[in-house]
Amino acid sequence: MKFLKKNNLEPNSRLFGIIIALIVAIVVTTHVSQAGAALSLDNYVETVDISVQDGTTQPKGYLVKQDTVDNVLTQLDYQLYGEDTVNKGLEEIVEKGDLLSITRVSRETIVEKQEIASPVTYEYSDSVAKGGTIQQGTPGEITNTYEVVYQNSKAVEKTLILSKKTVKETTTVISKGKKPIIVSYLPSSQEVAAGIKSFTGILTYYGGDCAGCSGYAASGLSLSPTTGVNYSNTALLQYQGGSYYCLAADPSIPFGTIVKIENHNLSLNSTIYGIVVDRGGAITGTHFDIYYGSKANPYFTGGTSYNTKFTIVSYGSGSRNFWR
Numbered sequence: 001m002k003f004l005k006k007n008n009l010e011p012n013s014r015l016f017g018i019i020i021a022l023i024v025a026i027v028v029t030t031h032v033s034q035a036g037a038a039l040s041l042d043n044y045v046e047t048v049d050i051s052v053q054d055g056t057t058q059p060k061g062y063l064v065k066q067d068t069v070d071n072v073l074t075q076l077d078y079q080l081y082g083e084d085t086v087n088k089g090l091e092e093i094v095e096k097g098d099l100l101s102i103t104r105v106s107r108e109t110i111v112e113k114q115e116i117a118s119p120v121t122y123e124y125s126d127s128v129a130k131g132g133t134i135q136q137g138t139p140g141e142i143t144n145t146y147e148v149v150y151q152n153s154k155a156v157e158k159t160l161i162l163s164k165k166t167v168k169e170t171t172t173v174i175s176k177g178k179k180p181i182i183v184s185y186l187p188s189s190q191e192v193a194a195g196i197k198s199f200t201g202i203l204t205y206y207g208g209d210c211a212g213c214s215g216y217a218a219s220g221l222s223l224s225p226t227t228g229v230n231y232s233n234t235a236l237l238q239y240q241g242g243s244y245y246c247l248a249a250d251p252s253i254p255f256g257t258i259v260k261i262e263n264h265n266l267s268l269n270s271t272i273y274g275i276v277v278d279r280g281g282a283i284t285g286t287h288f289d290i291y292y293g294s295k296a297n298p299y300f301t302g303g304t305s306y307n308t309k310f311t312i313v314s315y316g317s318g319s320r321n322f323w324r
Contacts, residue, residue: 048096054078055104055152066093069100078102106150109161116140116165118172130177140169201286203264203308206248207294217246217278217291219255219320225294235292235299237275239323248278248289256316256323259288262309266290266302276316277323286310 046066051059052073064072070090073080080086083105088098118137128134143166149157208215208225215224221237228234229246236243239256245268247259257276264272274290283289288310293299316322 050098053101114142124179125175128175132175135173137170137172141167198311205290205292209294219277244275246277246291247274248280249276254316254318258313260311265305
């Protein structure tokens, strides 16, 4: 009996040793595992939430390891081409909450047509009524070539690189009606009496300070550059109840002749009346010269008119002193 008890004690001791050894092994393994985990934390890279918007598409969210913008876009299969840009530097590190916005840039050459209107001129015609078309012109055409820059499919820049006229325009001619019969000579007193009173000619203007001017008209009237007509401080001569602008005219037109003037270029009423008081070496035929004060202080302004209508209202006496 004692022998059996002794034998039973020996196996139990062996088992106890095994258990102790297992416990030690577990402790050692746990320690080694914890040490490995600590080593792994030393190389840990944080992940962050970001969004990427490619052109006009809606932003997409991603969970990525912190890295450069360039590397993150490459890992997410976003490729940049040509002039494409990103709102953040490619070498910058992405941060939590970043929105990486890609702008897609492209260029295109386009061609546009531009119409050139037919120019219009006016001519006299015996066969086409006034305002009618003598010749119908055609429009021309210019071809323009542009380079257009797009950002996210929206045009942001348009540059003209070539312009060429591809179709030449032709002129449209409109009728002015029949050409009027123009009296190219001065009507005589007999013709005036017979009803021929109007003719066309040239109207120029001069001041009392013009080259060769003395401040007095050929009729003795004062045409001063400072005090006007007979010291009135105006360009008008008061004569027999009327007010008249002073004219230099062809010697065949007597002093005191009253002339109606229309279609002029002066800053006066459309119809004015003048009286012949002066002569001039270059004033011949249907050419009249009107006194306007002085070059520095004109009483009115304007320009030479070559198609002025003159109508003789009445012939003067021809006396140099008619105005006195």
